Amino acid sequence: MENTKLDQYIKQLAEIADAPGKACYDLKASGKNLVGWVAPYAPEEIVYAAGAIPVGLWGGQVELKKARTYLPPFACSIMQSIMEGEATGVYDILSAVLIPAPCDTLKCFGQKWKGSCPAIPFVHPQNRKLDCAVDFLAGQYEMIRKKLEEILSVEITDEALADAIAVYNDCRYAVREFTEVAADYPQIITPTVRHQILKAAMFMDKKDYTVIIKGITHELRKMKPQEWGGKKVIVTGITLEPTDLLQIFEEFSVAVVGDDLAQESRQFRTDVVYYGSPIRSLAKQWQNHRACSLAFDPYKERVSYLSRLARATKADGVIIALMKFCDPEEYDVPIIMEEMEKEGIPLLTIEIDQQSNSYEQIKTRIQSFVESME
């Protein structure tokens, strides 16, 4: 069934996801200030409340030249790419950049920003469940607020923050609804399209993005789901890109019916609930953030979350997209393997390396995985 409106929505987001640089220049040309935030998590709402657009920095497929001067070769693949971008002026369009520190590499990374705009490193506390964790993070967020006010010459009021939180919660709900509905339409929402739709959120005004993603869900619901002859999987990890890699999924008729990727669903999973003040509410979100390799969790809820997600979405298997040299993710792999074996859920690990554009080995792995499930 043809659906021109749906195609237009998808095309709009795909264009942004495929050319984030252009999307940023367009936003800047419209008079907006852009504030970058380095993966994986940052309080985007504070940026939004300052009237600027938060832009996610997640690296990309780049050849490393200058980054090697500043980082060891075993620093994670995303950080290598971002460092290359910093050193080559890719991020000069930004007014400021927020750099979190949930892992060792990021902790050091935040202290050596090589871009031309000011950097605001901050720390998410890992003893998250203590009350003082919220106090501490609220302090960090107040620091970000103050610095952004100075850099952007604006006042970030509590009212603007509360409005921003409402915009973002609305967006989170819309994305969660989309991912649920999209799972029934793998012919239309292919792994590539799904990724493009979710990735575009990083380079848009969330208000505009929410309108489009709600539109996509609305249009999908009008259509009758078709039987899917291929396999369905859950993907987990930090990111699952670029398109060349996602096309391998499509080549072997593997649909993504749910994800636990830091770049995708983990961004939208946890709402910001009211907790005294807008800043404290934002800080509370980190305490409520669950099932994530980057947030301390002695119970490893991520593992049971994955098996629950696989069952809920009737997935045939789980694929770990393991970011090269990402320690927090690598530590989780054996624990996930053990659980999936126990639960009888087929599991495959593929390596994500932003410095490589050769996917033959991944192709063999995915084909073998599909064949082993037949």
Place this chain on the structure above:
Amino acid sequence: MYTMGIDIGSASSKAVILKDGRDIICDAVIQAGTGTSGPDRVMEEIYSKSGISPDDIKRTVATGYGRFSVETADRQVSEITCHAKGISFLIPGAHTILDIGGQDVKAIAIDDKGSVRNFYMNDKCAAGTGRFIEVMSRILEVDISEMGDWDEKSKENVVVSSTCTVFAESEVISLLSQKKNKEDIIRGVHNSVVSRASGLLYRTALEDKVVFTGGVAKNEGVYRSLVRELKRPVYRAEKPQITGAVGAACIAWNDLQQ
């Protein structure tokens, strides 16, 4: 009825003709892999050796790194599935396979029917692969086919690291300059390959029978090192290089039965 399995690897091309899904009529191996003249030459050789005409082949399945470049194939199947089928055909009762080829190392757990239960592959790195041994044989000036014999003479334990081919290469050069015996260094190289491979094997349930396959299985030194590491019998097919092609020919036969 004849079916054919073609395995185009990174270092060699292999072809097998199977009759009625039961008898291996002919096999051919050319030591040149994907992107070379190897694939064409292996086809020429198998037809001339067997005397069978291409028209008599009812179905062809291609596997290996270069599987998508085989134009005559009816279907492409991954080498992991093919090795599992091939080993199950050649060595009934096999449940664990270690396949070391030119650039890949795979540990595969299979069920009684030869279907893959799970598998683990090496990272994108030449350490522990056939290429690793090839590089070392060049520095050591020992023909790769003689590495096993040299290994047998080893008396002293020499450690060669298993993390990186380039680092290991300079390590071997420095061992040579320290006047260490070649046979001891060669055993160190073989142990290093096994140490890397066993990291993958231990992720499987490691159920008996354990079968060692792929080109590197022809190396007696690596084989003995693997037996020492696993402390249990390790089986090998008579021609370990062709097991993937055998599996592909079996799958082609099964396709025809459906």
